[in-house]
Amino acid sequence: MYKTITIHTRSTFWTNSETNEVSSVVDSDDLSKEIEIQCNKLYKDGYSVMSINPIISGSITHGTGYVHTESVIITAKKF
Numbered sequence: 001m002y003k004t005i006t007i008h009t010r011s012t013f014w015t016n017s018e019t020n021e022v023s024s025v026v027d028s029d030d031l032s033k034e035i036e037i038q039c040n041k042l043y044k045d046g047y048s049v050m051s052i053n054p055i056i057s058g059s060i061t062h063g064t065g066y067v068h069t070e071s072v073i074i075t076a077k078k079f
Contacts, residue, residue, distance in 0.1 A: 001077070001078040002050075002075060002076065002077050002078075003042065003047055003075075003076050003077075003078070004073055004074065004075050004076075005038050005042070005073070005074045005076075006071055006072070006073050006074075007031065007034050007035060007038060007071055007072050007073075007074070008070070008071045009026045009027065009030075009031050009068075009069050009070060009071055009072075010026075010027045010030050010031075011025060011026050011027065011068060012025045012027070021061070021064070025068075026068050026069050031069070031072070035052060035072060035074070038074055039052075039074065042074070042076045046078055046079060047076035047077060047078055047079065048076060048077055048078075048079045049074060049075075049076045050075045050076055050077055051074070051075045052072055052073070052074050052075075053072060053073050053075075054069045054071075054072050055069070055070050055071045055072065055073060056068065056069055056070060057070040
């Protein structure tokens with residue numbers, strides 16, 4: 001039996017007042033703590049984590065752009 005969990009990242013967005021470009025910074029400390037919590041819960045429930053995959057999003061405007069980690073998906077298998 002397999003189980004998947006999605007964790008959405010918390011990000012800070014801001015707009016440069018001179019260029020109107022939007023930027024984003026992912027709270028990586030928060031994300032790593034949440035991944036650890038969820039992996040420990042899976043282990044206690046009898047699952048072995050198989051993979052942790054980032055899901056990225058981004059935007060391209062006028063030939064420039066950015067990408068950031070929007071969420072991660074944890075896949076585990078019952079042992």
